[in-house]
Amino acid sequence: MAYSSGPLNEELQCSICLDVFTDPVTTPCGHNFCRSCLNKCWTNTETCFCSVCEEQFSRRPDLEINTTLREVVQQFQDKLKLEKSEVFCDFCDEREHKAVKSCLTCQSSYCESHLEPHLRVPRLKKHTLINAVENLEDYLCQKHERPLELFCRDDQTCVCLSCTEGDHRSHNTVPIEEESQQKKIQLFQTQTDMQQMIQKRMKKIQEIQHSVELRKRNTEEEKSSSVDLFTDLIRSIERCQSELLKMMEEQQKAAEKQAEDLIKELQQEITDLKKRNTELEQISHTDDHLQLLQKLSSLCSHPHIKNWTEIRTDSDVNVLPIKRALIQLEKTLNEKLCQSGLKCLQKFAVDLTLDSDTANPYLILSGNGKQMDI
Incomplete structure (x- = not known):
């Protein structure tokens, strides 16, 4: 309700x-x-x-x-x-009593007292009574001004008996109560489907949130590992360290932005599905058969929603660009260390000449005694 x-x-x-x-x-x-x-x-x-x-x-x-x-x-x-607005008896003075039934044949509403002839007089007992409503004209055929008592399955519309003798003569028509019960069964299935779609989207939100948390932990681990490595680097590569950290932060922000957009889209679909499900729930409990049938086609149509089965989220940090940069950094560092070590050795360089008489017989000396081979 x-x-x-x-x-x-x-x-x-x-x-x-x-x-x-x-x-x-x-x-x-x-x-x-x-x-x-x-x-x-x-x-x-x-x-x-x-x-x-x-x-x-x-x-x-x-x-x-x-x-x-x-x-x-x-x-x-x-x-x-x-x-709530009430329907009053059309025959009580100064609208003193509320109506309990409306007669589509008489196009009037009656309290319990004035309804009594409809329950007693044989001719009036044939009239069509419904729960009291204000808009009686909505329950009558606009063309023939007779009660809408039948449903045309060919045209999916409510009709009166006169309609079945004219435009709907050869159509498949059934009592409106029968069609209403059939549609309620369809409503139940549609509601079940809606609940399943809501559950799937809520589960997808959980998966995305879990993915974000997992990625965040992986990012923190990678950041910690990278910071430990950069701490050991010399001042000349500190600029590279800053660029790599910036790259990782941008990846994380991009991933969170993607997850945020997916969650917003899922939440919007959930809101839309809940709204439709609420409308289905309301109309499934109504005794107003005409209203149910008139609104049913739009509510039971398949909602325009995305198939989230194919949507995947990545919880791993894209470390390939980072590893490439680290390899380059390691190469640069090794070159710098080698250059530093070579410069350090050159400070202690001396002019040495090997003695062929005292050298090990397995060693082969060059002519000038500056080089040797095994």
């Missing part, structure tokens, strides 16, 4: 089903949900989390009904029922 919008209504509204709380429960983080909605969200999932603040719980919390909040909701619902 949908309620009029307002500040109080928003405070008493479940963020999952977008309706006023039913058996409200409170999570450890302080947010409130319908108990059944939260149980559905946590079914077949390894990680339980709040769909409002996204806080994760190490174990599934024990959900007890918030009795105080439930009483507030009940008071709100009772007050709202009193404020």
